[in-house]
Amino acid sequence: GVPTLDAVHAELGRLARWTGPRHAAPDVAGGGPASPGHRQAVLATWKLMLDSGRGQDGEVHLAGTARRPVARLSPGTARAIGAADGEPVTVTGPAGWVTLPVAVTPMPDHVVWLPQHSPGSWVNRGLGLGAGAVVSLSATSTEVTR
Numbered sequence: 001g002v003p004t005l006d007a008v009h010a011e012l013g014r015l016a017r018w019t020g021p022r023h024a025a026p027d028v029a030g031g032g033p034a035s036p037g038h039r040q041a042v043l044a045t046w047k048l049m050l051d052s053g054r055g056q057d058g059e060v061h062l063a064g065t066a067r068r069p070v071a072r073l074s075p076g077t078a079r080a081i082g083a084a085d086g087e088p089v090t091v092t093g094p095a096g097w098v099t100l101p102v103a104v105t106p107m108p109d110h111v112v113w114l115p116q117h118s119p120g121s122w123v124n125r126g127l128g129l130g131a132g133a134v135v136s137l138s139a140t141s142t143e144v145t146r
Contacts, residue, residue: 036134039081041073041112043091043123043135051118069121070103072113073137078104083139092136095128099140112137 002008034042048067056062071089073081083089085104090097091112098114098121107113112135116123124130 034132034134036110039137040134041077041091041110041137043093043127043129043131043133044111044113045116045123045131046113047116048118051115052122066118067115069100069115069118071098071100072103072105072107074107074109074111075104076109077111077137078102080109081137081139083137088140090138090140091127092138093127093129093133096126098123098126 002011036042051066071091073083073089078084078089081089083102086101088099089102089112090099091114100114100121105113114123115121127133127135129135
């Protein structure tokens, strides 16, 4: 029912002047920061520009320029689980695990960063959780993905 830009602005103007009843704001306490335990970390994740997205289907040359998926850990976190740069590390969540080579990176301790949707690293489906969740870490000797 808004055929023109002027009609959109008029509709928004009517909504802005609403004086009727409003719902009360939710009364819910916020959660505290995640507290990872021994051999655990807080998951950080983001989609890379070139990943396993559908927009790259059939574009083998473009996909070939994508960054290699890695699990980023601080030097202290890598040392704490016995993983060295380039060695595989397994990140485990309630739905499964992702195993990728470690890239030791200057970053906060007790955090692991994974590409969200890259070959071998499908965070939401593979781990069953997302950014900010606590995951388990283990150094592994063979690369396994799920």
